[in-house]
Amino acid sequence: MKVFNTLSRKKEEFKPLVPGQISMYVCGPTVYNYIHIGNARSVIAFDTIRRYFEYRGYKVKYVSNFTDVDDKMINEARAENTTVPKLAERYINAYLEDTEALNVEPATLHPRATHEIKEIIAFVKELIAKGYAYEVDGDVYYRAKKFADYGKLSDQNIAQLEEGASEHINDTEQQRKEDPIDFALWKAQKEPDEIAWDSPWGKGRPGWHIECSVMSTKYLGDTIDIHGGGQDLEFPHHENEIAQSEAKTGKKFVNYWLHNGFVTVGKDQEKMSKSLHNFVTVHDIIKEVDPQVLRFFMASVQYRRQINYSEDNLKQAQVILERFKNTLTNINYRLEDDTASQEDAALKQAVAQTKLKFEQAMDDDFNVQNALTAIYELLPVVNANTNLANVDKTELKQFKKLLCQWLNIFGIDCDKLVATKASAEDEQIDALVKKRDEARKNKDWATSDQIREQLKKMGITIQDTPQGTRWTRD
RNA sequence: GGCGGUGUAGCCAAGUGGUAAGGCAGAGGUCUGCAAAACCUUAAUCGUCGGUUCGAGUCCGACCCCCGCCUCCA
Numbered sequence: 001m002k003v004f005n006t007l008s009r010k011k012e013e014f015k016p017l018v019p020g021q022i023s024m025y026v027c028g029p030t031v032y033n034y035i036h037i038g039n040a041r042s043v044i045a046f047d048t049i050r051r052y053f054e055y056r057g058y059k060v061k062y063v064s065n066f067t068d069v070d071d072k073m074i075n076e077a078r079a080e081n082t083t084v085p086k087l088a089e090r091y092i093n094a095y096l097e098d099t100e101a102l103n104v105e106p107a108t109l110h111p112r113a114t115h116e117i118k119e120i121i122a123f124v125k126e127l128i129a130k131g132y133a134y135e136v137d138g139d140v141y142y143r144a145k146k147f148a149d150y151g152k153l154s155d156q157n158i159a160q161l162e163e164g165a166s167e168h169i170n171d172t173e174q175q176r177k178e179d180p181i182d183f184a185l186w187k188a189q190k191e192p193d194e195i196a197w198d199s200p201w202g203k204g205r206p207g208w209h210i211e212c213s214v215m216s217t218k219y220l221g222d223t224i225d226i227h228g229g230g231q232d233l234e235f236p237h238h239e240n241e242i243a244q245s246e247a248k249t250g251k252k253f254v255n256y257w258l259h260n261g262f263v264t265v266g267k268d269q270e271k272m273s274k275s276l277h278n279f280v281t282v283h284d285i286i287k288e289v290d291p292q293v294l295r296f297f298m299a300s301v302q303y304r305r306q307i308n309y310s311e312d313n314l315k316q317a318q319v320i321l322e323r324f325k326n327t328l329t330n331i332n333y334r335l336e337d338d339t340a341s342q343e344d345a346a347l348k349q350a351v352a353q354t355k356l357k358f359e360q361a362m363d364d365d366f367n368v369q370n371a372l373t374a375i376y377e378l379l380p381v382v383n384a385n386t387n388l389a390n391v392d393k394t395e396l397k398q399f400k401k402l403l404c405q406w407l408n409i410f411g412i413d414c415d416k417l418v419a420t421k422a423s424a425e426d427e428q429i430d431a432l433v434k435k436r437d438e439a440r441k442n443k444d445w446a447t448s449d450q451i452r453e454q455l456k457k458m459g460i461t462i463q464d465t466p467q468g469t470r471w472t473r474d
Numbered sequence: 475g476g477c478g479g480u481g482u483a484g485c486c487a488a489g490u491g492g493u494a495a496g497g498c499a500g501a502g503g504u505c506u507g508c509a510a511a512a513c514c515u516u517a518a519u520c521g522u523c524g525g526u527u528c529g530a531g532u533c534c535g536a537c538c539c540c541c542g543c544c545u546c547c548a
Contacts, residue, residue: 009478027548035548042548072546156544160476164544208546230548231478237547260548261479264541273547301487306480306541316486316498323497326511369487373496383512387505445507452509463510470511 001056001363003226004304006234006257007153011365014256016225022053022060023220025254027212027229027237028110030067031091032076035098036279037298037309038230038263038272044295044411045260045303046228047104051409052362063219064107065212066092068114069205074194084195085114098282101291103411109219113211116218117197120206123214123248124185124199132247136176138188138202144181147243153257154235183240185210209240216253217245227254234259261306263298269308280309292412293318299410302368320376321417324407327379328418329472330386331396337467341393347385348395354378355402368410375406389466419473429460433469436462 002011016022026046029039046064053060067073068088077087096106113120124140127133133142144150144158151157158181165180174180184207189196196203216224222245229238238257245253263272265280272279285294297317301307354374361370382399385391404414432451439447452462455471463470 029548030546039548045548070546154543155477157476161544164476228548232543232547235477235543236545262542262548269541271542271547275547304479305487308486310485312485312498319498330511367488369496370489373488376497377495380513387512440507443507449508461510464506464508465511472511 002365003256003258004365005255006259007254012256016058017223017255020058022058022226023224024050024060024062024226024228025212025216025220025224026062026064026107026227027233028064028066029091029095030070030072031088031095032072033091033274034094034281034283036272036274036281037285037294038279040098040102040282040294041263041298041307042228042230042260043099043104044102044298046258047411048299048368048409049228049258049303049366050105051411052366055405055409060108061220062105062107063109063111063215065215066095066110066112067208067211068092068112069195070208088112088114094283098286101286102282102295103291103413111215111219113206113215116211116214117206119214119218120210121186121197121199123210123244124206126248127185127244130247132243133185134178135201138186138204139173139176139184140186140201140207141177141182142185142240142243143178144183144243145179147247149246150181150243151239153239153242156235156239183207183209183236185244209237210244212237213241213244213248213253216241217249222249222251222253224254226256226258228258228260231259231261258303260303263307263309265309269306272309289314290318292416293321295411296321300368300372303366321412323379324403324412325417327383327386328400328403328414329470330383331400332418333465333467333470334386334391335393335396335400339467340390342388342390344385344388344392344395347381347392347399350378350381351395351399351402358406362409371406375403425458429455429458429471433462433471437469440464 001014003014004010005012024046026042029035035043050060050062066088069084073084073087077084080087092112100106124133127142128135128140131143132146133140151161161181162179165174173184186199186201186204187207188201189203189205194205196205216227227238227241234257242253264270265272265278270276270278282294293314294317297314298307300317300320307313354377357374358371361367361374364370378399382396385396400414407414407417432455436448436451439445439451455462459474460471461474463472
Protein backbone atom coordinates (compact mmCIF):
# COMPACT_ATOMS: atom_id res chain seq x y z
CA MET A 1 0.00 0.00 0.00
CA LYS A 2 1.32 3.42 -0.94
CA VAL A 3 0.76 6.88 0.48
CA PHE A 4 1.97 10.28 -0.70
CA ASN A 5 4.32 11.69 1.89
CA THR A 6 4.56 15.48 1.89
CA LEU A 7 8.02 15.20 3.38
CA SER A 8 9.45 13.47 0.31
CA ARG A 9 6.80 14.66 -2.16
CA LYS A 10 6.56 11.09 -3.33
CA LYS A 11 4.35 8.08 -2.95
CA GLU A 12 6.01 5.75 -0.48
CA GLU A 13 5.33 2.18 0.54
CA PHE A 14 3.42 2.41 3.80
CA LYS A 15 4.89 0.49 6.72
CA PRO A 16 3.52 1.10 10.19
CA LEU A 17 5.84 1.13 13.20
CA VAL A 18 3.97 -1.79 14.69
CA PRO A 19 2.59 -4.35 12.23
CA GLY A 20 -1.19 -4.24 12.12
CA GLN A 21 -1.43 -1.03 14.11
CA ILE A 22 -1.49 2.60 13.06
CA SER A 23 -0.98 5.73 15.10
CA MET A 24 -2.59 8.71 13.48
CA TYR A 25 -2.82 12.36 14.58
CA VAL A 26 -5.02 14.85 12.76
CA CYS A 27 -5.04 18.56 13.56
CA GLY A 28 -8.50 19.50 14.74
CA PRO A 29 -10.36 22.80 14.72
CA THR A 30 -10.06 25.93 16.78
CA VAL A 31 -13.44 25.93 18.42
CA TYR A 32 -14.63 29.53 18.11
CA ASN A 33 -17.29 28.92 15.49
CA TYR A 34 -19.21 26.20 13.65
CA ILE A 35 -17.04 24.22 11.27
CA HIS A 36 -17.46 25.06 7.61
CA ILE A 37 -17.37 22.78 4.59
CA GLY A 38 -13.62 23.24 4.27
CA ASN A 39 -13.02 22.05 7.80
CA ALA A 40 -15.37 19.16 7.16
CA ARG A 41 -13.36 18.17 4.11
CA SER A 42 -10.30 17.58 6.24
CA VAL A 43 -12.26 15.64 8.84
CA ILE A 44 -13.91 13.51 6.15
CA ALA A 45 -10.70 12.96 4.20
CA PHE A 46 -8.93 11.48 7.20
CA ASP A 47 -11.98 9.62 8.42
CA THR A 48 -12.14 7.95 5.02
CA ILE A 49 -8.46 7.07 5.21
CA ARG A 50 -8.93 5.70 8.69
CA ARG A 51 -11.90 3.62 7.60
CA TYR A 52 -9.95 2.15 4.73
CA PHE A 53 -7.14 1.16 7.06
CA GLU A 54 -9.74 -0.48 9.27
CA TYR A 55 -11.27 -2.23 6.25
CA ARG A 56 -7.78 -3.53 5.57
CA GLY A 57 -7.65 -4.95 9.07
CA TYR A 58 -5.46 -2.39 10.80
CA LYS A 59 -6.19 -1.26 14.31
CA VAL A 60 -6.06 2.53 14.21
CA LYS A 61 -5.40 4.77 17.18
CA TYR A 62 -6.73 8.10 16.01
CA VAL A 63 -6.08 11.30 17.94
CA SER A 64 -7.55 14.64 16.95
CA ASN A 65 -7.26 17.73 19.12
CA PHE A 66 -9.41 20.72 19.89
CA THR A 67 -7.62 24.05 20.06
CA ASP A 68 -9.62 25.62 22.83
CA VAL A 69 -7.48 28.64 23.62
CA ASP A 70 -5.82 31.18 21.31
CA ASP A 71 -6.26 34.76 20.07
CA LYS A 72 -9.34 34.01 18.02
CA MET A 73 -10.98 32.30 20.97
CA ILE A 74 -10.19 35.21 23.26
CA ASN A 75 -11.48 37.80 20.79
CA GLU A 76 -14.66 35.88 20.05
CA ALA A 77 -15.37 35.32 23.73
CA ARG A 78 -14.97 39.05 24.34
CA ALA A 79 -17.21 39.92 21.42
CA GLU A 80 -19.91 37.61 22.72
CA ASN A 81 -19.38 38.67 26.28
CA THR A 82 -18.73 35.13 27.38
CA THR A 83 -15.69 33.18 28.58
CA VAL A 84 -13.23 31.16 26.58
CA PRO A 85 -14.16 27.84 28.25
CA LYS A 86 -17.87 28.43 27.65
CA LEU A 87 -17.23 29.28 24.03
CA ALA A 88 -15.10 26.17 23.64
CA GLU A 89 -17.73 23.97 25.24
CA ARG A 90 -20.42 25.23 22.90
CA TYR A 91 -18.44 24.71 19.70
CA ILE A 92 -16.91 21.41 20.74
CA ASN A 93 -20.43 20.10 21.18
CA ALA A 94 -21.45 21.57 17.85
CA TYR A 95 -18.43 19.94 16.23
CA LEU A 96 -19.35 16.56 17.65
CA GLU A 97 -22.94 16.92 16.46
CA ASP A 98 -22.00 18.07 12.98
CA THR A 99 -19.41 15.37 12.42
CA GLU A 100 -21.77 12.73 13.73
CA ALA A 101 -24.33 13.85 11.17
CA LEU A 102 -21.63 13.32 8.54
CA ASN A 103 -21.06 9.85 9.95
CA VAL A 104 -17.49 10.56 11.03
CA GLU A 105 -16.14 7.95 13.43
CA PRO A 106 -15.32 9.54 16.77
CA ALA A 107 -11.60 9.84 17.40
CA THR A 108 -10.03 7.39 19.81
CA LEU A 109 -9.08 10.49 21.77
CA HIS A 110 -10.05 14.16 21.49
CA PRO A 111 -7.53 15.96 23.73
CA ARG A 112 -7.77 19.70 24.37
CA ALA A 113 -4.96 22.21 24.71
CA THR A 114 -6.25 23.59 28.00
CA HIS A 115 -6.21 20.14 29.57
CA GLU A 116 -2.52 19.71 28.80
CA ILE A 117 -1.06 22.88 30.29
CA LYS A 118 1.26 21.05 32.66
CA GLU A 119 2.69 18.95 29.88
CA ILE A 120 3.01 21.96 27.62
CA ILE A 121 4.98 23.86 30.25
CA ALA A 122 7.27 20.89 30.83
CA PHE A 123 7.83 20.57 27.08
CA VAL A 124 8.71 24.25 26.73
CA LYS A 125 11.05 24.10 29.72
CA GLU A 126 12.93 21.29 28.11
CA LEU A 127 13.27 23.21 24.86
CA ILE A 128 14.72 26.15 26.80
CA ALA A 129 17.09 23.83 28.64
CA LYS A 130 18.30 22.41 25.34
CA GLY A 131 18.91 25.87 23.94
CA TYR A 132 16.10 25.70 21.37
CA ALA A 133 13.98 28.34 23.07
CA TYR A 134 14.34 31.59 25.01
CA GLU A 135 12.19 33.80 27.15
CA VAL A 136 11.52 37.50 26.61
CA ASP A 137 9.28 39.35 29.09
CA GLY A 138 7.03 36.40 29.74
CA ASP A 139 6.93 35.19 26.12
CA VAL A 140 8.87 32.13 25.06
CA TYR A 141 10.08 31.78 21.47
CA TYR A 142 11.52 28.94 19.48
CA ARG A 143 14.95 29.59 17.95
CA ALA A 144 14.08 28.36 14.45
CA LYS A 145 17.56 28.61 12.97
CA LYS A 146 18.96 26.40 15.67
CA PHE A 147 16.98 23.51 14.20
CA ALA A 148 19.05 22.44 11.22
CA ASP A 149 16.17 20.96 9.24
CA TYR A 150 13.86 23.93 9.62
CA GLY A 151 11.88 24.25 6.40
CA LYS A 152 12.28 20.65 5.26
CA LEU A 153 8.60 19.83 5.15
CA SER A 154 7.45 22.84 3.14
CA ASP A 155 10.68 23.35 1.16
CA GLN A 156 11.14 26.84 2.47
CA ASN A 157 14.54 28.38 2.69
CA ILE A 158 15.48 30.32 5.78
CA ALA A 159 16.75 33.46 4.05
CA GLN A 160 13.51 33.85 2.12
CA LEU A 161 11.43 33.25 5.20
CA GLU A 162 13.34 35.92 7.05
CA GLU A 163 12.76 38.33 4.22
CA GLY A 164 9.05 37.60 4.31
CA ALA A 165 8.82 37.77 8.05
CA SER A 166 10.64 41.09 8.19
CA GLU A 167 7.72 42.67 6.35
CA HIS A 168 5.74 42.27 9.53
CA ILE A 169 8.30 44.23 11.49
CA ASN A 170 5.63 46.59 12.80
CA ASP A 171 4.47 43.86 15.06
CA THR A 172 5.64 44.56 18.56
CA GLU A 173 6.09 40.81 18.85
CA GLN A 174 8.57 40.80 15.99
CA GLN A 175 10.84 43.25 17.76
CA ARG A 176 11.14 41.08 20.81
CA LYS A 177 12.34 38.06 18.90
CA GLU A 178 15.97 37.31 18.21
CA ASP A 179 15.04 36.49 14.65
CA PRO A 180 11.90 37.31 12.69
CA ILE A 181 11.21 33.64 11.90
CA ASP A 182 11.18 32.55 15.53
CA PHE A 183 7.72 31.55 16.72
CA ALA A 184 5.91 31.65 20.03
CA LEU A 185 5.77 28.64 22.32
CA TRP A 186 4.25 30.53 25.20
CA LYS A 187 2.47 33.89 25.20
CA ALA A 188 2.37 36.21 28.18
CA GLN A 189 -1.00 37.43 29.38
CA LYS A 190 -1.80 40.84 27.89
CA GLU A 191 -4.93 41.94 29.74
CA PRO A 192 -5.81 41.16 33.36
CA ASP A 193 -9.12 39.55 32.32
CA GLU A 194 -7.47 37.35 29.72
CA ILE A 195 -7.47 33.61 30.33
CA ALA A 196 -4.05 32.53 31.63
CA TRP A 197 -2.16 29.89 33.59
CA ASP A 198 0.79 30.19 35.94
CA SER A 199 4.13 29.24 34.48
CA PRO A 200 7.85 29.72 35.17
CA TRP A 201 7.61 32.77 32.88
CA GLY A 202 4.63 34.33 34.61
CA LYS A 203 0.96 34.14 33.68
CA GLY A 204 0.30 33.19 30.11
CA ARG A 205 -1.00 30.64 27.66
CA PRO A 206 0.42 28.21 25.12
CA GLY A 207 1.25 29.17 21.57
CA TRP A 208 -0.62 27.38 18.85
CA HIS A 209 1.96 24.97 17.49
CA ILE A 210 3.17 23.55 20.78
CA GLU A 211 -0.09 21.85 21.74
CA CYS A 212 0.03 19.42 18.82
CA SER A 213 3.62 18.43 19.55
CA VAL A 214 2.69 17.80 23.16
CA MET A 215 -0.50 15.85 22.52
CA SER A 216 0.89 13.81 19.66
CA THR A 217 3.95 12.67 21.62
CA LYS A 218 1.99 12.20 24.84
CA TYR A 219 -0.81 10.07 23.44
CA LEU A 220 0.86 8.35 20.50
CA GLY A 221 4.58 8.39 21.23
CA ASP A 222 7.68 10.28 20.12
CA THR A 223 7.41 8.86 16.62
CA ILE A 224 4.06 8.22 14.98
CA ASP A 225 2.92 6.74 11.69
CA ILE A 226 0.69 9.42 10.23
CA HIS A 227 0.11 13.10 10.88
CA GLY A 228 -2.62 14.75 8.86
CA GLY A 229 -4.16 18.13 8.22
CA GLY A 230 -5.04 20.65 5.56
CA GLN A 231 -2.47 21.83 3.07
CA ASP A 232 -2.52 25.24 4.65
CA LEU A 233 -1.04 23.74 7.79
CA GLU A 234 2.14 22.57 6.09
CA PHE A 235 3.73 25.89 6.82
CA PRO A 236 4.17 27.10 9.43
CA HIS A 237 2.15 24.82 11.70
CA HIS A 238 3.53 21.43 10.80
CA GLU A 239 6.99 22.76 10.12
CA ASN A 240 7.00 24.12 13.64
CA GLU A 241 5.67 20.93 15.13
CA ILE A 242 8.57 19.04 13.61
CA ALA A 243 11.07 21.58 14.93
CA GLN A 244 9.62 21.44 18.44
CA SER A 245 9.18 17.71 18.68
CA GLU A 246 12.41 16.59 17.09
CA ALA A 247 14.42 19.12 19.07
CA LYS A 248 12.96 17.73 22.25
CA THR A 249 13.01 13.99 21.57
CA GLY A 250 15.90 13.72 19.16
CA LYS A 251 13.76 11.30 17.18
CA LYS A 252 11.85 11.49 13.94
CA PHE A 253 8.46 12.98 14.77
CA VAL A 254 6.29 11.60 11.98
CA ASN A 255 6.91 8.96 9.33
CA TYR A 256 4.18 9.97 6.89
CA TRP A 257 2.79 13.49 6.51
CA LEU A 258 -0.55 13.57 4.70
CA HIS A 259 -2.21 16.81 3.62
CA ASN A 260 -5.68 17.21 2.20
CA GLY A 261 -6.65 19.61 -0.59
CA PHE A 262 -9.01 22.53 -0.20
CA VAL A 263 -12.63 23.11 -0.89
CA THR A 264 -13.14 25.90 -3.37
CA VAL A 265 -16.27 27.79 -4.27
CA GLY A 266 -17.70 29.87 -7.05
CA LYS A 267 -16.70 30.51 -10.63
CA ASP A 268 -13.18 31.48 -9.63
CA GLN A 269 -12.78 28.39 -7.47
CA GLU A 270 -11.48 30.33 -4.54
CA LYS A 271 -10.49 28.60 -1.36
CA MET A 272 -13.34 28.53 1.11
CA SER A 273 -12.22 30.48 4.14
CA LYS A 274 -13.55 32.65 6.83
CA SER A 275 -11.64 35.76 5.81
CA LEU A 276 -13.08 35.62 2.28
CA HIS A 277 -16.63 35.30 3.68
CA ASN A 278 -17.39 32.58 1.20
CA PHE A 279 -17.94 29.76 3.63
CA VAL A 280 -20.93 27.58 4.39
CA THR A 281 -21.13 25.97 7.80
CA VAL A 282 -22.00 22.31 8.14
CA HIS A 283 -24.48 23.31 10.80
CA ASP A 284 -26.48 25.29 8.23
CA ILE A 285 -26.08 23.23 5.11
CA ILE A 286 -27.29 19.96 6.58
CA LYS A 287 -30.64 21.61 7.15
CA GLU A 288 -31.01 21.72 3.38
CA VAL A 289 -28.79 18.95 2.06
CA ASP A 290 -28.96 15.32 3.13
CA PRO A 291 -25.82 14.84 5.26
CA GLN A 292 -25.25 11.50 3.51
CA VAL A 293 -25.04 13.31 0.19
CA LEU A 294 -22.60 15.87 1.55
CA ARG A 295 -20.53 13.14 3.10
CA PHE A 296 -20.41 11.06 -0.07
CA PHE A 297 -19.67 14.08 -2.21
CA MET A 298 -16.62 14.97 -0.15
CA ALA A 299 -15.43 11.42 0.39
CA SER A 300 -15.64 10.60 -3.31
CA VAL A 301 -12.82 12.96 -4.23
CA GLN A 302 -9.27 11.79 -3.50
CA TYR A 303 -8.04 13.52 -0.38
CA ARG A 304 -5.26 15.49 -2.04
CA ARG A 305 -7.43 16.87 -4.79
CA GLN A 306 -9.27 20.12 -4.64
CA ILE A 307 -13.04 19.92 -4.31
CA ASN A 308 -15.18 22.43 -6.07
CA TYR A 309 -18.25 22.93 -3.94
CA SER A 310 -21.32 23.59 -6.06
CA GLU A 311 -24.93 22.58 -6.22
CA ASP A 312 -24.36 20.73 -9.47
CA ASN A 313 -21.60 18.62 -8.02
CA LEU A 314 -23.62 17.86 -4.92
CA LYS A 315 -26.46 16.83 -7.20
CA GLN A 316 -24.20 14.38 -9.01
CA ALA A 317 -23.26 12.78 -5.72
CA GLN A 318 -26.93 12.46 -4.90
CA VAL A 319 -27.70 10.79 -8.21
CA ILE A 320 -24.95 8.24 -7.64
CA LEU A 321 -26.23 7.47 -4.16
CA GLU A 322 -29.67 6.93 -5.66
CA ARG A 323 -28.23 4.40 -8.09
CA PHE A 324 -26.71 2.49 -5.20
CA LYS A 325 -29.97 2.69 -3.36
CA ASN A 326 -31.96 1.37 -6.33
CA THR A 327 -29.59 -1.51 -6.88
CA LEU A 328 -29.68 -2.48 -3.21
CA THR A 329 -33.45 -2.21 -3.14
CA ASN A 330 -33.79 -4.39 -6.20
CA ILE A 331 -31.43 -6.95 -4.73
CA ASN A 332 -33.41 -7.01 -1.50
CA TYR A 333 -36.61 -7.75 -3.41
CA ARG A 334 -35.03 -10.49 -5.46
CA LEU A 335 -33.50 -12.12 -2.39
CA GLU A 336 -36.90 -12.29 -0.77
CA ASP A 337 -39.06 -13.49 -3.66
CA ASP A 338 -39.74 -17.17 -4.18
CA THR A 339 -37.93 -17.69 -7.47
CA ALA A 340 -35.16 -20.27 -7.61
CA SER A 341 -31.55 -19.16 -7.44
CA GLN A 342 -29.47 -19.76 -10.53
CA GLU A 343 -25.73 -19.51 -10.64
CA ASP A 344 -24.29 -16.76 -12.82
CA ALA A 345 -20.59 -17.43 -13.34
CA ALA A 346 -20.02 -14.14 -15.14
CA LEU A 347 -21.50 -12.21 -12.23
CA LYS A 348 -19.40 -14.09 -9.74
CA GLN A 349 -16.26 -13.36 -11.67
CA ALA A 350 -17.13 -9.70 -12.11
CA VAL A 351 -17.67 -9.26 -8.38
CA ALA A 352 -14.36 -10.90 -7.53
CA GLN A 353 -12.56 -8.79 -10.08
CA THR A 354 -14.13 -5.60 -8.80
CA LYS A 355 -12.96 -6.36 -5.29
CA LEU A 356 -9.44 -6.68 -6.61
CA LYS A 357 -9.65 -3.44 -8.57
CA PHE A 358 -11.23 -1.57 -5.71
CA GLU A 359 -8.49 -2.54 -3.30
CA GLN A 360 -5.73 -1.92 -5.79
CA ALA A 361 -7.02 1.60 -6.36
CA MET A 362 -7.41 2.37 -2.68
CA ASP A 363 -3.97 0.93 -1.96
CA ASP A 364 -2.58 3.51 -4.35
CA ASP A 365 -2.72 6.56 -2.09
CA PHE A 366 -6.47 6.19 -1.60
CA ASN A 367 -7.39 6.68 -5.25
CA VAL A 368 -11.11 6.78 -4.56
CA GLN A 369 -12.03 7.80 -8.09
CA ASN A 370 -10.62 4.61 -9.53
CA ALA A 371 -12.04 2.58 -6.68
CA LEU A 372 -15.52 3.98 -7.29
CA THR A 373 -15.18 3.54 -11.03
CA ALA A 374 -14.61 -0.16 -10.44
CA ILE A 375 -17.94 -0.28 -8.61
CA TYR A 376 -19.76 1.81 -11.24
CA GLU A 377 -18.63 -0.66 -13.88
CA LEU A 378 -19.96 -3.56 -11.88
CA LEU A 379 -23.43 -2.09 -11.33
CA PRO A 380 -24.82 -2.85 -14.81
CA VAL A 381 -23.69 -6.48 -14.45
CA VAL A 382 -25.44 -6.79 -11.11
CA ASN A 383 -28.54 -4.93 -12.26
CA ALA A 384 -28.81 -7.14 -15.30
CA ASN A 385 -28.85 -10.16 -13.04
CA THR A 386 -31.55 -8.74 -10.82
CA ASN A 387 -33.74 -8.43 -13.91
CA LEU A 388 -33.54 -12.12 -14.78
CA ALA A 389 -36.34 -14.54 -14.06
CA ASN A 390 -33.92 -16.49 -11.89
CA VAL A 391 -31.20 -14.51 -10.19
CA ASP A 392 -28.02 -15.74 -8.50
CA LYS A 393 -29.11 -15.23 -4.93
CA THR A 394 -25.85 -16.42 -3.43
CA GLU A 395 -23.76 -14.03 -5.45
CA LEU A 396 -26.18 -11.10 -5.02
CA LYS A 397 -25.95 -11.59 -1.29
CA GLN A 398 -22.19 -11.59 -1.47
CA PHE A 399 -22.18 -8.46 -3.62
CA LYS A 400 -24.53 -6.69 -1.26
CA LYS A 401 -22.26 -7.42 1.66
CA LEU A 402 -19.22 -6.15 -0.19
CA LEU A 403 -20.93 -3.05 -1.50
CA CYS A 404 -22.02 -2.12 1.99
CA GLN A 405 -18.49 -2.58 3.29
CA TRP A 406 -17.20 -0.36 0.50
CA LEU A 407 -19.81 2.31 1.02
CA ASN A 408 -19.00 2.25 4.69
CA ILE A 409 -15.48 3.42 3.88
CA PHE A 410 -17.07 6.47 2.30
CA GLY A 411 -19.21 6.99 5.35
CA ILE A 412 -22.43 5.70 3.81
CA ASP A 413 -24.48 3.39 5.96
CA CYS A 414 -26.47 0.89 3.88
CA ASP A 415 -29.23 0.65 6.44
CA LYS A 416 -29.74 4.37 6.30
CA LEU A 417 -29.45 4.49 2.54
CA VAL A 418 -32.11 1.86 2.07
CA ALA A 419 -34.59 2.85 4.72
CA THR A 420 -36.49 -0.04 6.19
CA LYS A 421 -40.13 -0.12 5.40
CA ALA A 422 -41.51 -0.35 8.88
CA SER A 423 -43.85 2.54 9.44
CA ALA A 424 -47.36 3.18 10.68
CA GLU A 425 -48.47 3.92 7.14
CA ASP A 426 -47.33 0.59 5.75
CA GLU A 427 -50.66 -1.16 6.03
CA GLN A 428 -52.43 1.67 4.31
CA ILE A 429 -49.87 1.66 1.53
CA ASP A 430 -50.06 -2.10 1.07
CA ALA A 431 -53.84 -1.86 0.86
CA LEU A 432 -53.66 0.82 -1.82
CA VAL A 433 -51.11 -1.18 -3.79
CA LYS A 434 -53.40 -4.20 -3.62
CA LYS A 435 -56.36 -2.17 -4.78
CA ARG A 436 -54.30 -0.85 -7.66
CA ASP A 437 -53.21 -4.35 -8.65
CA GLU A 438 -56.82 -5.41 -8.90
CA ALA A 439 -57.64 -2.41 -11.06
CA ARG A 440 -54.73 -3.32 -13.31
CA LYS A 441 -55.96 -6.88 -13.63
CA ASN A 442 -59.25 -5.45 -14.89
CA LYS A 443 -57.34 -3.09 -17.17
CA ASP A 444 -58.92 -0.21 -15.31
CA TRP A 445 -55.98 2.12 -16.05
CA ALA A 446 -57.77 5.23 -14.85
CA THR A 447 -58.15 3.90 -11.31
CA SER A 448 -54.69 2.38 -11.37
CA ASP A 449 -53.03 5.64 -12.37
CA GLN A 450 -55.09 7.59 -9.89
CA ILE A 451 -53.87 5.40 -7.03
CA ARG A 452 -50.30 5.71 -8.26
CA GLU A 453 -50.70 9.49 -8.16
CA GLN A 454 -52.10 9.29 -4.67
CA LEU A 455 -49.13 7.24 -3.51
CA LYS A 456 -46.72 9.58 -5.26
CA LYS A 457 -48.09 12.39 -3.16
CA MET A 458 -47.33 10.33 -0.07
CA GLY A 459 -43.73 9.98 -1.21
CA ILE A 460 -44.13 6.45 -2.47
CA THR A 461 -42.90 5.28 -5.85
CA ILE A 462 -44.47 2.27 -7.51
CA GLN A 463 -42.68 -0.25 -9.65
CA ASP A 464 -44.45 -2.95 -11.64
CA THR A 465 -42.15 -5.90 -12.23
CA PRO A 466 -42.62 -9.46 -13.50
CA GLN A 467 -42.27 -10.53 -9.86
CA GLY A 468 -45.07 -8.27 -8.74
CA THR A 469 -45.56 -4.65 -7.73
CA ARG A 470 -43.00 -3.00 -5.45
CA TRP A 471 -42.98 0.29 -3.69
CA THR A 472 -40.24 2.41 -2.18
CA ARG A 473 -40.08 5.60 -0.23
CA ASP A 474 -38.46 8.50 -2.05
C1' G B 475 9.94 37.03 -5.75
C1' G B 476 10.30 31.72 -3.29
C1' C B 477 7.62 26.97 -2.68
C1' G B 478 3.60 23.77 -4.19
C1' G B 479 -0.68 22.32 -7.03
C1' U B 480 -3.66 22.42 -11.47
C1' G B 481 -5.15 22.79 -16.86
C1' U B 482 -8.25 15.97 -20.52
C1' A B 483 -15.64 16.01 -23.97
C1' G B 484 -21.43 20.52 -21.25
C1' C B 485 -20.07 18.83 -16.00
C1' C B 486 -17.18 15.27 -12.60
C1' A B 487 -12.90 12.46 -13.71
C1' A B 488 -9.06 8.14 -14.90
C1' G B 489 -4.56 7.91 -17.29
C1' U B 490 3.18 8.36 -15.87
C1' G B 491 5.63 6.02 -23.87
C1' G B 492 2.02 2.43 -27.92
C1' U B 493 -3.26 4.70 -31.59
C1' A B 494 -7.92 8.71 -24.96
C1' A B 495 -11.32 4.26 -18.54
C1' G B 496 -15.66 5.38 -16.03
C1' G B 497 -19.81 8.39 -14.13
C1' C B 498 -23.50 12.49 -14.64
C1' A B 499 -26.21 15.28 -18.10
C1' G B 500 -27.94 15.03 -23.43
C1' A B 501 -29.66 11.97 -27.80
C1' G B 502 -31.66 7.33 -29.68
C1' G B 503 -33.52 2.41 -28.53
C1' U B 504 -35.40 -2.09 -25.43
C1' C B 505 -38.80 -3.50 -21.47
C1' U B 506 -43.85 -1.41 -19.60
C1' G B 507 -51.11 -0.52 -20.64
C1' C B 508 -48.60 4.05 -19.35
C1' A B 509 -44.83 4.78 -15.83
C1' A B 510 -40.74 3.69 -12.46
C1' A B 511 -36.30 1.08 -12.16
C1' A B 512 -33.04 -1.34 -15.26
C1' C B 513 -30.54 -2.64 -19.81
C1' C B 514 -28.33 -1.39 -24.80
C1' U B 515 -26.14 2.30 -28.31
C1' U B 516 -23.86 7.13 -28.69
C1' A B 517 -19.36 12.11 -27.97
C1' A B 518 -13.08 14.63 -26.86
C1' U B 519 -6.52 14.09 -29.91
C1' C B 520 -5.73 15.87 -23.98
C1' G B 521 -3.67 24.92 -22.12
C1' U B 522 0.19 26.94 -26.14
C1' C B 523 4.74 26.46 -28.88
C1' G B 524 9.11 23.65 -29.71
C1' G B 525 12.14 19.16 -28.79
C1' U B 526 13.42 13.78 -27.81
C1' U B 527 11.36 9.11 -29.89
C1' C B 528 9.44 4.39 -34.79
C1' G B 529 5.57 6.29 -31.49
C1' A B 530 3.79 11.39 -26.16
C1' G B 531 -1.98 13.52 -22.74
C1' U B 532 2.22 10.60 -20.57
C1' C B 533 9.44 12.47 -21.08
C1' C B 534 12.52 17.38 -21.85
C1' G B 535 12.47 22.97 -22.65
C1' A B 536 9.92 27.59 -22.95
C1' C B 537 5.46 30.07 -22.27
C1' C B 538 0.23 31.02 -20.78
C1' C B 539 -4.18 30.44 -17.42
C1' C B 540 -6.11 29.32 -12.73
C1' C B 541 -5.59 28.05 -7.40
C1' G B 542 -3.00 27.77 -2.81
C1' C B 543 1.09 28.53 0.87
C1' C B 544 5.05 32.05 2.26
C1' U B 545 0.70 36.32 8.23
C1' C B 546 -4.49 33.33 11.44
C1' C B 547 -6.79 29.36 8.38
C1' A B 548 -8.66 22.26 7.16
